[in-house]
Amino acid sequence: MVLLEASTVSLPVIFGSEFIGTAILILLGVGVVANNLLGRSKGFGGGVLHINFGWGLAVFMGVYAAYKTGGHLNPAVTLGVAAAGKAELAPGVPTNATNIAVYLVAQMLGAMVGAGLAWAAYKQHYDDPGAEPAAKLGTFATGPEIRNPFWNCLTEAIATFVLIFWVLTSGYTQGVTVGPLAVALVIVGIGASLGGPTGYAINPVRDLGPRIMHAVLPIKGKGGSDWGYAWVPVVGPLVGAMVAAGVYRIFWS
Known part of the structure; x- marks a missing residue:
């Protein structure tokens, strides 16, 4: 109850x-x-x-929708903000274990639901016999152009470092008028510069949630979900977020 009373933004919100x-x-x-x-x-x-601009605009609209919580939409952002020693995850949302857990659960479930809705919108195209299994998986989850787990993970960590360091030094979303557009452009820039090797997940739930939905949805001829690679777009972004938080604490906090 103490944790709930300390927050001006309720857990349901x-x-x-x-x-x-x-x-x-x-x-x-x-x-x-x-x-x-x-x-x-x-x-x-x-x-x-x-694709890069589409993802940037997706972030733009998602951050606006989630303005009450700073528009994290990404466990790497939430955990990076917490690890950087910020007192609040967003204005009115104290950094504590309960709030962090709610952020992470909401992000994961939201990612799964969003992927399910995208599948529903394109269901006839997924069921088209001419659609390749690799293309179907590629719409849900990321994959490397050259498969090497270490280097793929490093790429994801570097790209996520850029995102999280920007978030920490820019003051979260900088308010709902400037922040969403700014972070959208950052996402486009990261994709254009660092997205080539792995497809730049830079967000654990962006990959894991849709990958789970690829595995469970009744998609004709979908093939496997490439679970052998699934840890890379989870671990890489989390490592990048922790390094960004560490650098921030050493030089900027």
């Missing part, structure tokens, strides 16, 4: 904010990849910048 924001992020993010990769879609073959 924290959950709802991060859940809805993350669901919108993943719905639009998975959607833009599906539009690009699935045959007979009007955006088929739009290219990597199409």
